[in-house]
Amino acid sequence: MDKIVVSGGRRLSGEVEVSGSKNAALPILIASLLTDEPCTFEHVPELVDIRTALKLLKGLGVKVEQDKPGSVTLQARGVDKLEASYDLVKTMRASFLVLGPLLARFGEALVSTPGGCAIGARPVNLHMKGLAEMGAEIDLVHGYVAAKAKKLKGTKIYLDSPSVGATENLMMAAALAEGTTVIENAAQEPEIQDLADVLTKMGAKVAGAGTAIVRIEGARRLGGVKHRVIPDRIEAGSLMVAAAVAGGDVLIRGVRADHLDAFLLKLREAGVELEIEGDQVRVKGDGVKSVDVSTLPYPGFPTDLQAQMMVLMSVADGVSVITENIFENRFMHALELIRMGADIRLEGNRAVVKGVKSLSGANVMATDLRASMSLILAGLVANGYTEIARVYHLDRGYERVEKKLGALGADIKRVAS
Numbered sequence: 001m002d003k004i005v006v007s008g009g010r011r012l013s014g015e016v017e018v019s020g021s022k023n024a025a026l027p028i029l030i031a032s033l034l035t036d037e038p039c040t041f042e043h044v045p046e047l048v049d050i051r052t053a054l055k056l057l058k059g060l061g062v063k064v065e066q067d068k069p070g071s072v073t074l075q076a077r078g079v080d081k082l083e084a085s086y087d088l089v090k091t092m093r094a095s096f097l098v099l100g101p102l103l104a105r106f107g108e109a110l111v112s113t114p115g116g117c118a119i120g121a122r123p124v125n126l127h128m129k130g131l132a133e134m135g136a137e138i139d140l141v142h143g144y145v146a147a148k149a150k151k152l153k154g155t156k157i158y159l160d161s162p163s164v165g166a167t168e169n170l171m172m173a174a175a176l177a178e179g180t181t182v183i184e185n186a187a188q189e190p191e192i193q194d195l196a197d198v199l200t201k202m203g204a205k206v207a208g209a210g211t212a213i214v215r216i217e218g219a220r221r222l223g224g225v226k227h228r229v230i231p232d233r234i235e236a237g238s239l240m241v242a243a244a245v246a247g248g249d250v251l252i253r254g255v256r257a258d259h260l261d262a263f264l265l266k267l268r269e270a271g272v273e274l275e276i277e278g279d280q281v282r283v284k285g286d287g288v289k290s291v292d293v294s295t296l297p298y299p300g301f302p303t304d305l306q307a308q309m310m311v312l313m314s315v316a317d318g319v320s321v322i323t324e325n326i327f328e329n330r331f332m333h334a335l336e337l338i339r340m341g342a343d344i345r346l347e348g349n350r351a352v353v354k355g356v357k358s359l360s361g362a363n364v365m366a367t368d369l370r371a372s373m374s375l376i377l378a379g380l381v382a383n384g385y386t387e388i389a390r391v392y393h394l395d396r397g398y399e400r401v402e403k404k405l406g407a408l409g410a411d412i413k414r415v416a417s
Helices: 022-034 048-060 093-106 125-133 164-174 190-202 233-246 261-269 303-314 332-339 369-381 401-407
Strands: 002-007 012-017 039-042 063-068 071-075 108-112 137-141 144-148 156-158 180-184 205-207 213-217 225-228 248-253 273-277 280-285 319-323 343-347 350-354 363-365 385-389 411-416
Touching (some): 002 369, 012 233, 012 401, 022 039, 022 071, 022 093, 022 190, 093 144, 093 164, 125 137, 164 180, 164 190, 190 225, 233 248, 233 280, 261 273, 261 303, 303 319, 303 332, 332 363, 369 385, 369 411
Parallel strands (some): 012 248, 156 180, 363 385
Antiparallel strands (some): 002 411, 039 071, 063 071, 137 144, 205 213, 248 280, 273 280
16 A cells, blocks of 8 residues: 655645546546536546545446546446445445435446444434435345335425435435425535536526425436536645645636635634635745634534644644534544644544644644545644555545645655555
8 A cells, every 4th residue: 555755844835727627526526427428537546535426436337438547438328237335335335325316217226334443433324314204115135225115295494404415315306206305404515506407407497406495306317418527625735734834835727716604714713825816826825824614514614624724723822622523533633743842632523732832843744535635734734754554534625635746835745665
């Protein structure tokens, strides 16, 4: 397994481009199952999770063409298998999203219950409950969800929590259902809006995406689509923290600042200088002060930027309290930061972070995707060398991040262990 080695203390400067959103691209790629016509998607990041999704789709019989970097054309005319196996779904929970499209178009599906990052319970009962309310017969057999339905029917569905995955799965199923489906307490993330744009281009009628109530009027048949994936807001936020924690002057291009309102407010509150113009954000960081952070569903502060913000608070002036309200097991990176000299006290779902003057390089281990990035950020500002193991997590969600940071002046390299 590869490792990332960072030598800290270098200020960052220059320009960097944000990749396409992994969390938007995955459901959009899977939406190609809803039609037998070609679907072309641009600005698709080259990531392990994307490769996993394409492998899954190929296994179902989808024709996959990649004629240039970042571009994928899919055609699900020859689908001859309606099963998503444990071997693939265990590595990436987004694979579970094939359940709704397969069921809606072909009348049945057999999909393993998912895996993914070990950051807490993320049950799929909301997916199954919603599909059952649309008329599907759902059984859980030997770790697989077996679903059947002659024809899904539009209905009103209330989600007990605003699950992104459940909202996406039900939206895709509803796009081919008979009648109108209303999803209440829906997730409001920008990735939901991007999926809605794709479904609309394919022929469904979607209203309210990005709000708590999404209405989908199903179509008898959906057509092909061409679509450019939105920028990755989590990568953009991570790069902003890199500039803030390491100091310097960095211009980040291809940013949707409107997708990061809560995060940008906290950066400004911490004293980070931000200049926003169009799709560009210039970040100047020097002398950061502590701020309290509480993660919430969108449009609140993203849980996927909590670990990165904890690094910034570790070297800020003062004491901050970081409260994690989304996942109950998402402070594992804190223990590694403590090994690097951070002053962090964990109290249940709260972390009390007292800023220190400097961190010290150490051998650390990534525990999940966002924790991987947080340890790289800590390495940027630490004295000496930081060696980060298990960076296969990183490769699931960040495209060539060591090259991007290296181009900004960071002393960072990937080494084979």
